[in-house]
Every structure is written in C-alpha cells, then in structure tokens.
Amino acid sequence: MHDVDTSQKGDTAPLCRSEITDDDFLGGQLKVLQPVRGYRAGLDAVLLAAAVEANSDRRTRVLDVGAGVGTVGLCVARRLPFAEVVLFEREAALVDLARENITRNGLEGRVRACLGEVGARAGHYLEREGLKDGSFTHVLANPPFFDGGSATRSASKLRAAAHVMDGGDFEVWGRFLARMAGPAGQALVIHKADALAKVLAGLEGRFGRIRVLPIRPRPGENANRVIVSGIRGSKAPLSVLPGFVLHGDGNGFTPAAEAILREGRGLYPK
Template sequence: MSLDQPTEFVKHQTVTRDAFLGGRLTLSQPRHGFRAGIDSVLLGAAVPAGSESLLDLGAGVGTAALVSLATGRAARADLVERDLPTAELARANLAANDLAGRGRVIAVDVAAKAELRRSAGLQDNAYDIVIANPPFFGTGQGTLATDASRADARHMDEQSLDLWLRCTAGSARANGTAIVIYPASGLGALLAAFSARFGAMTVLPLAPREGADASRVLVRGTKGSKAPLRLLPTRVMHLGEGNAFSPQFDAIFRGEAALDW
C-alpha cells in the first residue's frame, strides 16, 4: 500500500513510502524502476524461525530482509546491493523501521570476485540463511526496462545466475540454508545452479489460481547435504478469478503468518 508521500531522498531519484505487513513496515523505494512486491515479502516470510544470521543477496531497498527482521524470523541481517542509490534507500529503511541495530547494508556486486566481496565486508561461510530474488529474464527474453537499475534487477543470463549461486554457497555456513524465489519458467536453470552446491533441495510451486500453471517457485537447499530433492504440492495464491488472496497468503502479506514449508 502506497502512502503516496514522495520525497527527494536520493539525488535525482523520487521515491515513495510504501506500507508492508499491514503497516508494520514502511519502506522508501523508487517511484519509477524496479519496485518490491509480493515476491520480496514471500521470500522474507519463507525464512525459518530462529535464524540467527541472514544474508539477502541483491537486496534492493531491503524488503525481504526487513520482513524477516520485523517478523522475528531472523535476529540480524546483512543486505547486499550493488546499486548505490538503492543501497542508501535500504540503509534508510533499516533506520526508519528501528532495525538499524540488527542490519547493515553492503554495497557490492553479488557477481564480483570473492576478494572484492570480502573487502566490502561480505563474510565467507558465515550465514545461517542466504536468500535471493535474482534477476529473472535471461538475455534476449522479455522487454528490457528503460531504467538502468530496473533492467539490472530483471535481466540475467544463466552464467550470471550460476555466479549468484556460487556467492550464495560461499557465504552460507556449513549446513546453512539457501532460499531463492524465481519464475517457474526458469526452474531448470535454477536447479542446475543449486544442485552443484546444495542438497536436500525443496521446491515449492506457487500458482496464481486453482488450475493454473505455477508462475513462481521457492527453492530451498542445504549446504553440504546429500539428501534428495523434494517437490511439494502447489499452493494457490488467489481466490477464484478476482485479486483477493487466499486466507493463507492474505495472512502472510498482513504480517500475521509466515510461509511455513
């Protein structure tokens, strides 16, 4: 829900303040370009309860990590974002929601070389949970956004996706967990990148309505595990043909429930 209070928060960038979790979070994000939506909330709500250290790769304005912090799913979080104006918005969002003491923003490219990530403050083998909502159109797919930050957030080839999963694996501690939300059409590439580094993979398909194909998937894996893949039943997000969410998802978006899977 937009509070419709634009302000010049970052030079040359007009932002809005938007409410999430039934008003428990208020986040500043660009009026134009890539804007956080339900995927970010679902990703944050999918973090297991009791997680001590969380890493959000490609965090944007911080929505997923802040959802996990605000709902008590994670105790503390590091947010990685390469776009500097967006990273500044993430820092401001932590402060505005009284979460600055539990989170920090690291301005670095997820696909950068390991030594550059380390020098920026991203730790190796350190996090209980690593989450990501990677760019989802492969090269040549979809319509390239005119806004540069939005285009970066939406377009990535399979090689770059593999680099994201390499960073995910390098950042997770032994037996740590990775959770990624991704379009269902890209599941093959995502599983290929996951399976090289994680076991005990669990796939949760999400469909917009009863009888519709899954439109997105959540994939979870455990670093170092050899357990086989599990495919969970599809969960339906909307009731009938309208825009109303099912009770389960309505409770998640209001901040009254987690995405337990």
C-alpha cells in the same frame, strides 16, 4: 502485487524524492521507500521472507543478496525479532534507500546494508564490508529475471541492474550463495516458474535437500513463481511440495496468503 518493473525508456535522471514512493508491507508493520521506476518489491519479496523458518537452536544470520531497497531482509527482521540481517546490493542509490529504510523502521541494531556484487569482484566487497565466507544460516535471493545475453537492456540503469542477469546466468548467483552459506546453511530463491531449470542448475552440487514450492495464482492454475530451497552440504534428494495458492475464486487473497502478507506469518506453518 508481484514484484514489478515500471521503468520507462529514456529515464536516466537521478532519484529524487518525487521519484520515490513510501509503501506499507506486512499490514503496515514495515514502511519501505522505493523508486517509482525500476524494480519495485511486492508479493515476491514478502513470500521469500516468509520462507525463512525460525531456528531456535542456533544464531540466525540472514544475507539478502541483490537486496535492492531491502524489502526481503527487512521483512525477515520484522518477522523474526532475533534475526541479524545483511542487505547486499550493487547499486549505490538503492543501498542509500535501504539504509534509510533500516533507520525509519528502527532496525539499526540488527540490519545493515552493504554495497557489493556477486560476480568477479565479490571478494573485494566482502573484505571491505567485513563479511566472512560461510557465515550465514540463510542466504536469500530474488534474482534478475532476464539473461543479459538475450534481454533488451533498458535505458534505465536501475531496471537493467534489477532485471538483467550478467555473468553466467544463475550459475554465478548459485556459487555466491554457496560461498556465503555456513555448514547446513539454507539457500532460498524465488523466481519465475519457467526459470526453475536454471535455478536448480545453479544450486546443483552446492546444496542438497532441494525443495520446490510452486506458487499458483488460483486453484487449478499453473504456477507462475517457485520458491526453491536447499541445504548446504546435504545429500538428501529433491522434493516438490504441494503448491501454495494466492487467491480464491475472486480477487481476494486466501486466508493463508493474508496471514503472510498482513500479519507477517511464516510460509510453512508449524
């Protein structure tokens, strides 16, 4: 159930209803339309959303960067009924689906989707959408997996958009997250475990109190994902948390994973 890519070479046709699936998240509490081909949200999206901790001391404003069809941000909004969420995505076809997902889940009052990108033209999009620098308490990212300089680009535009990272690798993403996070704002990133060094480099000097949570498929196995969090302006040192285990001895999820995936519980128990 990790986020997957099901693109096929040569697929350049525009999206139509036969190319869209209707998928349940959070045990059916959330229904998400997403393309059959290209980037498909799954376990990674739910885990990242679950890492957002409720903060009763101040207004919770969440920016989902590279939101796709909005799964991460919508999961946050369903989990935290007081959170305001902005979905920020550069592909117009996915923004359209994100807006439909907002409406069909009854979240129009607290969630909106905006067209935009994290690179050189970010300021143009932010101004057009009325998004202010430093105005979010949480900035989230499930960024592309492959470096544009080394990956083979797919013929599918949506696959390239979702899985090939352009413009300075995660450095550009880290800079944008820092731009949008408010004072003591939290960045949360989920990525492949072998990309940890790049994620840390992108956050370095911008976020402190870095916490690395390894996500392990089963007890004793190496992590294949990490969730990295940091606090804007903090000088506290980095720490590595005990790993989170998804499956027990069989194929079923652990009780902790089930609570997140089916019930919308948070990743960090109170």
